[in-house]
Amino acid sequence: MRFIVIAALIEHAPAKINLTLRILGRRRDGYHELASLVAFVSLCDRLEFVPGATLDLELRGPMAAATGPREQNLVLRAAHALAAEIKGLVLGRFRLEKVIPVAAGLGGGSSDAAAALRLLARANRLRGGDPRLLKVARSLGADVPVCLNPRARYMRGIGDSLSSPLRIPRFPVVLVNPGIPLATRDVFARYDRLRRHERSIQSATKPSFSRRRERFLAQLAAAGNDLEPAAMALAPPVAEALAALRAVPDCLLARMSGSGATCFGLFPTRRAAAAAAAAIAGGHRSWWVQTSVIG
Secondary structure (H helix, E strand, O other): OOOOOOOOEEEEEEEEEEEEEEEEEEOOOOOEEEEEEEEEEEEEEEEEEEEOOOOEEEEEOOOHHHHOOHHHOHHHHHHHHHHHHOOOOOOEEEEEEOOOOOOOOOOHHHHHHHHHHHHHHHHOOOOOOOHHHHHHHHHHOOOHHHHHOOOOEEEEEOOOEEOOOOOOOOEEEEEEEOOOOOOHHHHHHHHHHHHOOOOOOOOOOOOOOOOOHHHHHHHHHHOOEOOHHHHHHHOOHHHHHHHHHHHOOOOOEEEEOOOOOOEEEEOOOHHHHHHHHHHHHHHOOOOEEEEEEEO
C-alpha cells in the first residue's frame, strides 16, 4: 500500500514596526488618514499549511493563548474571505506558531493573515500580484496590505496607499512590551480627545529616506509617533518602557510602534542591543523584551 505524504508549505510572518507615524486627520467615515514609514524585523510567527478538504487552524507557541477565540483568528478570516472571492479555492489545515505579542502595535495578526494569503496563493498557483489577494487583504485590516510583501515601505491613507519597497539601513533593535495590551480603537479615540482633530486632511508628501545610517537616524528623529501621548495616557507603562530604552547606553533612538504598547530602540551593534535587552529584562522581569534586526 502506498501512502502519499503531502509536505507542509511554510511562510514566516514578521513583526512590523512603525518607524514614524503621523496622523493627518480624520475622514468623514471615521477612519484616520496616516503617513508612516513601516519596516519589518527578523522576529516572526511561523505559519504552516497542508492542503486538504477541511479548513482548520492549530495554535501553538508562547503567545497562542492570548490570540482569543480561534474562529476569529485572522488566519481563518483570511482563508474564508479568499474562498468567498475565488470559487473552488483549495483550503486546508494551518498551524500557527505564535511568538509575536497580541495587541502590541507590531501587526502580528495582520502579518499572520498576509502569510495565510501567501500560502493559499502558493497552494492554488495564484500570482503574487493577483488583485484578489490585495482586495481581501484590504478587507481584513489596515496593516494587512503592507504585510503581503513584507518589505520597508512608506504607507499612506488607511493603509491602502503603499510606496514601492524601500532600502533602509540595517539596525539591531530591542523590542520592549510592558505587558499591557492596547486596543487600536481605544488609542485613536483618546488621540481624538486629546487633539480634537478637525476633519480636514493635512497634506503630506513622501519623504526620501537616506541609506546612510547617520542621515537616516536624523530623518527619524525629526519625525515621531503621533499616537504616543494617547497611548501613554491610557497605559503609563508605555512611558516607562520608553524611559528604560533611552536610559541604556548606545540607544540611538527609542519610540513606540503603531498604537503601542510595544516600544523599540535602535542600536549600533548587536552586542549593544543584547546588553541593553539584558539590562532592561533584568530590571523588569514581567516585561517582554526581545532583540531583533530591521532593514
